[in-house]
Amino acid sequence: xxxxxxxxxxEGVAVTYPNGHTALRxxxxxxxxxxxxxxxGVNGSGKxxxxxxxxxxxxxxxxxxxxxGESVRQAQRRGWVAYxxxxxxxxxxxxxxxxxxxxxGRYGHMNFLRIxxxxxxxxxxxxxxxxxxxxxxxxxxxxxxGGQKKRVFVAxxxxxQSRVILLDEPFTGVDVKTEEAIxxxxxxxxxxxxxxxxxxxxxGSVPEFCDQVVLINRTVLACGPTAEVFTAAxxxxxxxGALRHFDLARSTVEAHDGRQVTVLTDDERPLVLGQGGHLExxxxxxxxxxxxxxxxxxxxxxxx
Amino acid sequence: MNAALLxxxxxxxxxxxxIWVSALVGGVCGLLSGFVTLKGWSLxxxxxxxxxxxxxxxxxxxxxxxxxxxFTSGILAAAAMSFVKLKTPVREDAVIGVVFTAFFAxxxxxxxxxxxxLDLKGIILGNILAIAPEDxxxxxxxxxxxxxxxxxxxxxxxxxxxxxxxxxxxxLPVRRLHYTLLIxxxxxTVAALQxxxxxxxxxxxxxxxxxxxxxxxxxGKMLCLAAALGAVTAAAGAYASYFLDxxxxxxIVVLQTLVFLGAFVFxxxxxxxxxxxxxxxxxxxxxxxxxxxxx
Ligand SMILES: Nc1ncnc2c1ncn2[C@@H]1O[C@H](COP(=O)(O)OP(=O)(O)O)[C@@H](O)[C@H]1O
Ligand SMILES: [Mg+2]
Numbered sequence: 001x002x003x004x005x006x007x008x009x010x011e012g013v014a015v016t017y018p019n020g021h022t023a024l025r026x027x028x029x030x031x032x033x034x035x036x037x038x039x040x041g042v043n044g045s046g047k048x049x050x051x052x053x054x055x056x057x058x059x060x061x062x063x064x065x066x067x068x069g070e071s072v073r074q075a076q077r078r079g080w081v082a083y084x085x086x087x088x089x090x091x092x093x094x095x096x097x098x099x100x101x102x103x104x105g106r107y108g109h110m111n112f113l114r115i116x117x118x119x120x121x122x123x124x125x126x127x128x129x130x131x132x133x134x135x136x137x138x139x140x141x142x143x144x145x146g147g148q149k150k151r152v153f154v155a156x157x158x159x160x161q162s163r164v165i166l167l168d169e170p171f172t173g174v175d176v177k178t179e180e181a182i183x184x185x186x187x188x189x190x191x192x193x194x195x196x197x198x199x200x201x202x203x204g205s206v207p208e209f210c211d212q213v214v215l216i217n218r219t220v221l222a223c224g225p226t227a228e229v230f231t232a233a234x235x236x237x238x239x240x241g242a243l244r245h246f247d248l249a250r251s252t253v254e255a256h257d258g259r260q261v262t263v264l265t266d267d268e269r270p271l272v273l274g275q276g277g278h279l280e281x282x283x284x285x286x287x288x289x290x291x292x293x294x295x296x297x298x299x300x301x302x303x304x
Numbered sequence: 305m306n307a308a309l310l311x312x313x314x315x316x317x318x319x320x321x322x323i324w325v326s327a328l329v330g331g332v333c334g335l336l337s338g339f340v341t342l343k344g345w346s347l348x349x350x351x352x353x354x355x356x357x358x359x360x361x362x363x364x365x366x367x368x369x370x371x372x373x374x375f376t377s378g379i380l381a382a383a384a385m386s387f388v389k390l391k392t393p394v395r396e397d398a399v400i401g402v403v404f405t406a407f408f409a410x411x412x413x414x415x416x417x418x419x420x421x422l423d424l425k426g427i428i429l430g431n432i433l434a435i436a437p438e439d440x441x442x443x444x445x446x447x448x449x450x451x452x453x454x455x456x457x458x459x460x461x462x463x464x465x466x467x468x469x470x471x472x473x474x475x476l477p478v479r480r481l482h483y484t485l486l487i488x489x490x491x492x493t494v495a496a497l498q499x500x501x502x503x504x505x506x507x508x509x510x511x512x513x514x515x516x517x518x519x520x521x522x523x524g525k526m527l528c529l530a531a532a533l534g535a536v537t538a539a540a541g542a543y544a545s546y547f548l549d550x551x552x553x554x555x556i557v558v559l560q561t562l563v564f565l566g567a568f569v570f571x572x573x574x575x576x577x578x579x580x581x582x583x584x585x586x587x588x589x590x591x592x593x594x595x596x597x598x599x
Binding site for chain 1: 342456459460462463465466467469470472473474475476517520521522523526
């Protein structure tokens with residue numbers, strides 16, 4: 001049932017908008033299914049542009065994007081690519097309910113009249129149950145909470161049985177509990193061999209749930225496992241002076257504070273780097289468990 | 305009023321024709337109004353209904369089918385709008401305004417230049433009571449074609465209206481769907497022109513959809529409801545115009561507005577009364593002090 005992993009590759013992709021602005025040039029990276037990858041960069045670095053190129057909304061002026069060796073267009077016809085829109089992009093007053101929206105993920109599987117068959121209904125029901133929205137299927141989409149709204153579109157991607165899921169800024173304006181629920185769901189999808197690409201400018205949450213990172217600033221600066229890409233040097237290149245620092249060594253935190261320092265932020269999670277610039281994680285026990293799980297998963301390989 | 309008087313309109317062939325043709329056109333316009341209101345194309349609908357006037361005038365002058373002229377004119381206007389929008393940073397509503405008033409003005413000019421050959425009142429205000437048999441044939445053909453396209457493509461058009469990105473990601477021909485909807489809109493505009501005239505066409509393309517939107521929150525139901533409302537109000541309006549002597553377009557649109565007002569006040573979901581009831585319930589619930597808690 002779970003789709004086979006596939007490889008997403010961008011080779012020397014450049015995008016120039018009709019007004020002459022080159023938003024992206026020589027972007028090269030490759031990702032294989034079974035990963036949650038963050039696409040990280042400042043506002044205006046070209047995250048949305050790269051997404052548009054991956055979804056075929058803009059045609060690269062140079063280079064090419066392939067999915068499983070096929071062109072974007074072919075991949076779309078096969079229903080491999082799903083997209084979870086930014087909350088602001090959706091017309092929440094539209095007269096459709098949760099079930100209707102998830103059913104829209106099935107269009108590629110239907111004939112030209114788009115009349116749902118039993119398999120389509122089953123796929124929609126399974127997707128809704130999985131994201132915990134089955135009871136709310138009759139609700140008009142505007143009558144949902146912020147987290148439920150996000151999950152409707154994740155369910156649509158599930159019903160579509162896509163192999164690549166693109167999420168544009170999924171955690172903007174979402175509370176911590178919702179974020180955790182979505183992350184838990186994305187982890188399950190990764191375990192099934194799907195390729196999940198999440199664009200974000202929220203640095204702190206990346207080490208917590210992404211195993212790989214593509215760092216961009218009008219081109220791909222670095223690409224690879226989070227711990228290797230998220231270094232002080234790379235982040236400085238990606239963000240320049242746009243980051244606020246809290247340097248413990250120069251601060252009023254002194255030896256007598258020991259490790260009893262609490263870091264609070266209102267909205268976004270803080271990114272914490274240890275000595276020499278390596279990543280620190282929020283919860284040591286949980287992180288060790290996650291690493292162990294991932295190790296255990298590796299030898300069995302992706303699901304057939 | 306006695307029954308014989310009420311049945312009198314049905315004894316005239318021209319009234320019977322007016323009633324069923326209005327119902328057909330009203331139904332098709334109602335169906336399209338669902339898309340127009342949800343896509344935010346109201347201004348575009350208004351623009352198209354004015355932009356078809358020069359085409360109608362030229363078609364009558366050249367002795368061609370009026371629908372052909374109107375349709376060509378509407379499509380030309382739509383193309384002009386998208387061309388100007390693409391080439392200038394002027395805002396979309398301003399572009400639409402510039403283009404449709406230009407077309408409309410040209411149409412009025414033509415009518416004023418050839419007052420003998422063209423019927424200003426008929427084009428601007430509609431004249432369904434005096435519709436020619438060949439015009440009836442054109443309207444029926446247009447209406448059936450539109451109904452057929454919507455019947456086959458409504459789910460695709462729904463996805464295109466709700467989430468064009470998803471439509472594209474699924475490999476649907478988004479550009480073709482856009483033009484399909486635009487052509488449907490032009491075609492229904494042309495059809496409604498005869499019934500209610502250029503000025504009131506836009507009401508037929510918005511009001512039933514807006515009313516249905518207040519009454520349901522399912523898209524399919526909304527389309528059916530809007531089509532039914534359009535058909536019934538158009539037939540009733542044409543019937544009523546027999547007694548009010550000629551103002552068919554006015555009768556139809558006033559009726560549609562009355563139904564809209566009814567929905568606006570009484571709709572169980574979005575109506576004024578429902579909102580007031582919800583507010584009152586909130587007020588009753590909120591300040592009730594818990595009798596067990598200490599003061
Ligand atoms: N449709 C467009 N036309 C012209 N320039 C654009 C367009 N969309 C984005 N840009 C420009 O391309 C750059 C990258 O934008 P974007 O990909 O949206 O960045 P991000 O999503 O990382 O914030 C920005 O400088 C932006 O102004
Ligand atoms: Mg963006």
